[in-house]
Each structure stands twice: as C-alpha cells, then as structure tokens.
Amino acid sequence: MLKTIIMDFDGLIVDTEVVWYRIYVEWFRVHKQYDLSVQEFLACVGSNAEDLFRKLDAKGIHVDRDAFAQDTLACFIEESGRLPAKPGVEDFLKSARENGLSVALATSSGRKKPTVHLERLHLMQYFDLLVTAEDVERIKPNxxxxxxxxxxxxxxxxxxxxxxxxxxxxxxxxxxDMRVLVVPNDVTKYCTFEGQYRLCDSLADVDVPSLIAEF
Structure with missing residues (x-):
C-alpha cells in the first residue's frame, strides 16, 4: 500500500539544474578555457559538485572549490529566485494530500535553498517533512x-x-528498496535510466489515485 511520496527538489519541483548547468558551462569556459559537457555535469546532478570536481582533478583540471562558490553562488541565487514551480507540481502535491498520502522532501542540498523556494512558491503547506544533507551522513546515490x-x-x-x-x-x-517515479528535466533527459518504476515527461501526466490503486 502506498502511504508516502518522497520528492526530490532541484530539477523536479523547480528547474534549478538548468540554471546551474548554464552557470557551470560559462564558468569553465571563462576560467579554465574548458568546454564542460552535459554528461560531465550530470555527475553532480542529484548529488553535489565534489563528484564532478574529483573527476576533473583526475584530468588535470583543478577547481578551487571556494573560488568557484564565490564566483557562481550570487548568480545562481539571482537567476533561480525567479523560477516558477515546474508544470504539474502543485496539482500533484495537492492530490497526494487529498488522497491521504504523507509527503516528504529529500534533497542532497542544504535546508535553506528548498525552504526559501517552497515558501516563495507557497508549496511548503503540502510537505510533512524536509530531509536534507544536514540530516544524514551520506547523500545520493546513497x-x-x-x-x-x-x-x-x-x-x-x-x-x-x-x-x-x-x-x-x-x-x-x-x-x-523503494519504487522510483522518474521525471527528467532538460538536463537529466540525457541520462540513461534503468530500473525505475515509471518514467514520465511531466508530473502533470501523473494521476495520484491511479498510482495508489496500482501500488
């Protein structure tokens, strides 16, 4: 029986991954004269930038982590602060609650970012719980x-x-050991997904009562 929906944040509720990808590409072009590919960027999507930086270190492309954060964070905050929720997100959350499901957010980022966006978009009311990188020892893919x-x-x-x-x-x-509904965005659509419960183009295409019935 389905009792709980556990949702990611970046790229699923708000399309921050696309913003980050543009910022990363531009930073590496300007500061390292390096063309960062989408496949390389995908190493840190859903996890953190350290996975990407370690792979680049092995190729002789060293990134000063503090300098990178200082150069990029303000731009990200400015650009992402205007982003809407992705299509179907609020209707999906509302339907989950109306159908008796609890809803949690589980993100590899810190608590501040999702909290700011969920409150800005008036979506916090749908969540029973937020679990972030501050609450666990290991982030995704763990x-x-x-x-x-x-x-x-x-x-x-x-x-x-x-x-x-x-x-x-x-x-x-x-x-x-949980079933996973995958909803790719314009960056993660380049991933090869295997073993998911279902793959959909948008949360607008997902009917919560049907999920409950077939679970």
Whole structure:
C-alpha cells in the first residue's frame, strides 16, 4: 500500500539544474578555457559538485572549490529566485494530500535553498517533512535521505514512492528498496535510466489515485 511520496527538489519541483548547468558551462569556459559537457555535469546532478570536481582533478583540471562558490553562488541565487514551480507540481502535491498520502522532501542540498523556494512558491503547506544533507551522513546515490524520511514518517520502504529527476536520485531510491517515479528535466533527459518504476515527461501526466490503486 502506498502511504508516502518522497520528492526530490532541484530539477523536479523547480528547474534549478538548468540554471546551474548554464552557470557551470560559462564558468569553465571563462576560467579554465574548458568546454564542460552535459554528461560531465550530470555527475553532480542529484548529488553535489565534489563528484564532478574529483573527476576533473583526475584530468588535470583543478577547481578551487571556494573560488568557484564565490564566483557562481550570487548568480545562481539571482537567476533561480525567479523560477516558477515546474508544470504539474502543485496539482500533484495537492492530490497526494487529498488522497491521504504523507509527503516528504529529500534533497542532497542544504535546508535553506528548498525552504526559501517552497515558501516563495507557497508549496511548503503540502510537505510533512524536509530531509536534507544536514540530516544524514551520506547523500545520493546513497539511500540515507530516503530511509530517514521513511523512518520519520513511520513507513516501510515498500510503502514509499520516490519521485526523482536524476540518475543519482534513481540509484538512491533503488538502494533504499523503494519504487522510483522518474521525471527528467532538460538536463537529466540525457541520462540513461534503468530500473525505475515509471518514467514520465511531466508530473502533470501523473494521476495520484491511479498510482495508489496500482501500488
């Protein structure tokens, strides 16, 4: 029986991944004279930038982490602060609550970013719980975020549906023994997804009562 929806944030609720990708590409072009590919960028989607930076270190392209953050964060905050929720997000959340499901957010980012956006978009009311990188030792693709959310909401993995946009998110859900609904965005559509419960183009295409009935 489906009891809980556990949702990612970046790229699923708000399309921040597209903003970050543009910023990363421009930074590497200007500061490293390097053309960062979307496949390279995907290494950090759903996880964090350190995965990407370590791979580039191995290629002889060293990134000063503090300098990168200083150069890019203000631009990201400015651009992402105007982003709307992605199509179908609010209707999906509203339907989940109307159909008796609990809803959690589980993100590899810190708490401040999703909190600011959810409050700005008036979506916080739909969430019972936020689990962030500050609450666990390991982020995605490890299962800790999802398992922590299930534990706090009193659910077993079999009673949870993870909703994700990234390969790291899918792997984390599978590592948690949870079914995963994948909704790719304009960056993660380049991933090769395998083993998901379902793949959809948009949350606007997902009918919550049908999910409950077939779970």
């Amino acid at each position: 299962p800790d975020l999802f398992l922590k959310a299930a534990e706090k909401l009193g659910c077993t993995p079999a009673e949870c549906l993870v909703v994700e946009d990234s390969l790291n998110g899918l792997l984390a859900g599978r590592n948690a």
